Amino acid sequence: MSSQANSYGKGFVFRLFVAGNEPHSQAAQANLKKLCESCLNIPLEIEIVDVLESHELALKYRIFLTPALIRVTPEPQVTIFGDLSDQQKVIKALYTEG
Amino acid sequence: MNPEKPTYEELESRLTEAEATLDALRNERIDAVVGKEGVYLLRLQETEKALQRERARLEAVLQQLPEGVIIAEAPSGRLILANVQAAKIWGRSSLSSKGIEDYAQYKMYYPDGREYRVHERPVTRTITAGEVVEDEEIQFQRAGGSLGWISVSSAPIRDEKGDVVSGVVTFSDITERKQMEKALRDYQAELESRVQERTADLERLTVQLRGLTMQLMLNESIERDRIARLLHDELQQLLVGAKIQLELISENVAPRQQDVVAKSVELIVNCIRMSRSLTEELAPQVLTGEDMGGIVKWLSDFMKKTHNLTVKTRMDHDIRIHNRDVRLFIYQSLRELLFNVVKHAHTHTATVRLKKNPAGHMEITVSDQGDGFDTARVTREQDSGSKFGLFSMRERLSFLGGAMEMESVPGKGTACTVTMPLTGRGSVEETGEPVSENHLFEGDGAGIRLLVVDDHQAVRDGLTALFQKVPDITLVGEAETGKQGIEKALALIPDVILMDINMPETNGIEATRTIRASLPEVRIIGLSMDNGQTMKDAMMAAGAVDFISKDSSTQEILTTIRNHDGPG
Numbered sequence: 001m002s003s004q005a006n007s008y009g010k011g012f013v014f015r016l017f018v019a020g021n022e023p024h025s026q027a028a029q030a031n032l033k034k035l036c037e038s039c040l041n042i043p044l045e046i047e048i049v050d051v052l053e054s055h056e057l058a059l060k061y062r063i064f065l066t067p068a069l070i071r072v073t074p075e076p077q078v079t080i081f082g083d084l085s086d087q088q089k090v091i092k093a094l095y096t097e098g
Numbered sequence: 099m100n101p102e103k104p105t106y107e108e109l110e111s112r113l114t115e116a117e118a119t120l121d122a123l124r125n126e127r128i129d130a131v132v133g134k135e136g137v138y139l140l141r142l143q144e145t146e147k148a149l150q151r152e153r154a155r156l157e158a159v160l161q162q163l164p165e166g167v168i169i170a171e172a173p174s175g176r177l178i179l180a181n182v183q184a185a186k187i188w189g190r191s192s193l194s195s196k197g198i199e200d201y202a203q204y205k206m207y208y209p210d211g212r213e214y215r216v217h218e219r220p221v222t223r224t225i226t227a228g229e230v231v232e233d234e235e236i237q238f239q240r241a242g243g244s245l246g247w248i249s250v251s252s253a254p255i256r257d258e259k260g261d262v263v264s265g266v267v268t269f270s271d272i273t274e275r276k277q278m279e280k281a282l283r284d285y286q287a288e289l290e291s292r293v294q295e296r297t298a299d300l301e302r303l304t305v306q307l308r309g310l311t312m313q314l315m316l317n318e319s320i321e322r323d324r325i326a327r328l329l330h331d332e333l334q335q336l337l338v339g340a341k342i343q344l345e346l347i348s349e350n351v352a353p354r355q356q357d358v359v360a361k362s363v364e365l366i367v368n369c370i371r372m373s374r375s376l377t378e379e380l381a382p383q384v385l386t387g388e389d390m391g392g393i394v395k396w397l398s399d400f401m402k403k404t405h406n407l408t409v410k411t412r413m414d415h416d417i418r419i420h421n422r423d424v425r426l427f428i429y430q431s432l433r434e435l436l437f438n439v440v441k442h443a444h445t446h447t448a449t450v451r452l453k454k455n456p457a458g459h460m461e462i463t464v465s466d467q468g469d470g471f472d473t474a475r476v477t478r479e480q481d482s483g484s485k486f487g488l489f490s491m492r493e494r495l496s497f498l499g500g501a502m503e504m505e506s507v508p509g510k511g512t513a514c515t516v517t518m519p520l521t522g523r524g525s526v527e528e529t530g531e532p533v534s535e536n537h538l539f540e541g542d543g544a545g546i547r548l549l550v551v552d553d554h555q556a557v558r559d560g561l562t563a564l565f566q567k568v569p570d571i572t573l574v575g576e577a578e579t580g581k582q583g584i585e586k587a588l589a590l591i592p593d594v595i596l597m598d599i600n601m602p603e604t605n606g607i608e609a610t611r612t613i614r615a616s617l618p619e620v621r622i623i624g625l626s627m628d629n630g631q632t633m634k635d636a637m638m639a640a641g642a643v644d645f646i647s648k649d650s651s652t653q654e655i656l657t658t659i660r661n662h663d664g665p666g
Contacts, residue, residue, distance in 0.1 A: 065119055
């Protein structure tokens with residue numbers, strides 16, 4: 001984890017795409033919050049994008065399904081679909097190195 | 099980065115994204131699809147899934163139900179669902195049907211055994227006509243061939259327009275209950291049958307008892323009659339004969355012995371009277387005549403004399419009853435009813451009415467305008483005390499095919515009507531007594547030529563001895579029946595005939611009437627043990643010139659004969 005802390009010392013920037021208050025979108029927000037609180041001891045920034053308000057940004061980031069989480073930084077960009085309920089899988093994906 | 103030609107890393111990244119997208123789709127944890135035209139929410143699909151889940155849950159519940167449940171599509175009849183219990187009841191692993199006609203494979207029967215046609219079944223009625231069926235009990239045939247019973251209910255499911263889209267049928271196996279019901283019914287039927295048997299036994303015993311009672315009463319009647327006849331026909335006649343003989347010898351005995359003879363005669367006369375009284379009590383002589391009018395008249399006189407009861411008689415027809423037992427019964431009934439008037443009505447007048455009703459039955463009504471009484475109480479009291487009470491009357495009447503009705507209003511009087519058929523048992527002709535040889539005596543023709551007609555040898559012997567002693571009376575002949583009397587009268591043409599009344603074949607009254615019709619100059623004197631006014635009146639009405647009792651003294655007999663010396 002220490003090596004990871006070294007690699008991701010500058011912290012994460014996440015962009016979570018949701019579809020209003022739809023059930024899985026709400027679940028994804030709750031799961032991400034829980035994940036940040038318990039596992040990610042590094043600075044992070046989360047931007048929530050509601051595709052119902054603006055879907056163009058989603059298209060720009062090649063997001064066709066919601067909910068979807070993008071690790072904007074550090075690069076490379078990683079996208080995770082679904083409600084983020086499988087914590088281990090999410091962590092594994094977020095720590096993917098380029 | 100060249101957009102025309104993606105790098106290996108880019109391709110790998112897109113592949114990873116595509117896999118992730120597929121994975122998300124596979125896991126169904128997505129809300130919306132984002133496209134160039136906009137965002138498509140997947141909520142509808144969710145609802146459908148929720149419905150599917152609900153349906154699965156419902157199906158699970160239905161499968162767990164202890165009742166059989168089937169759901170059939172309308173109007174086809176295709177089975178959409180049949181739970182485990184439904185199949186189990188039918189003895190099958192599963193139930194299926196593509197349409198209504200397929201139902202024929204499941205055999206169902208009405209309680210009367212007729213088979214249900216497919217269109218008559220609850221499920222068909224529900225999906226085709228929307229009928230709600232409640233607890234219809236149906237016999238059915240299981241897959242193995244055995245029969246059972248189900249109670250079936252069904253109801254339609256309608257869409258928002260009200261059209262029937264399917265029908266839900268629930269049914270439970272009631273075979274055990276039906277078997278218990280049948281067992282109970284069988285038990286009840288058996289119980290009822292036993293009760294009926296016992297009742298029939300009781301009725302049979304009642305009939306037997308009634309028959310025995312009747313036989314007892316008849317036997318008593320026959321015995322009374324036999325004793326009465328013995329007294330009248332034998333003892334009394336012997337006593338009369340003895341009396342006449344004693345009177346005859348009294349002239350020839352010493353003066354001091356004459357008193358003894360006179361006392362003996364008196365004793366014999368007393369014996370005759372007592373015997374006659376006993377005869378009358380046992381079987382009234384009036385019953386020898388078949389005419390009911392005579393019997394009623396005699397009874398009227400008797401009630402007047404003994405109880406100061408005036409009996410008014412009304413008869414519409416001349417009613418004759420051939421059977422002596424029936425006559426005796428009517429006589430006893432009438433006497434009982436008249437005694438009731440004396441005991442309970444506290445009046446001195448009663449009315450007896452005899453008539454034939456339209457059914458040909460004889461109707462006797464005894465009525466009074468006295469106090470009236472509680473008929474039930476009187477019947478009870480008489481049942482316990484009297485030998486021939488109203489109860490006995492009813493029993494005997496029932497045996498003779500008759501009936502009795504009594505109506506009494508306190509303060510207004512009582513009317514009792516006895517009805518009995520004149521045909522049947524009551525009309526049986528009596529057989530005549532055997533006729534014995536008669537004797538013909540030739541007299542010398544001097545004085546009064548006398549013919550004696552009497553069926554008793556002792557009486558004839560006594561009279562013969564008497565007339566042999568007197569010069570002015572010649573016994574020209576004897577006859578022992580009324581019929582012989584007529585023949586001898588016509589052959590001998592006597593001056594005077596001493597005519598007994600009670601005789602076999604033709605009685606004295608009829609013989610008198612016949613002789614007088616042919617020989618009006620012949621004087622006939624009635625002679626009887628019965629010295630009642632009724633007998634006397636009957637003889638006089640038939641043409642007799644006089645009437646004497648058999649217990650009269652010899653002197654009285656001779657005087658009476660002499661009084662009629664000369665054409666009548």
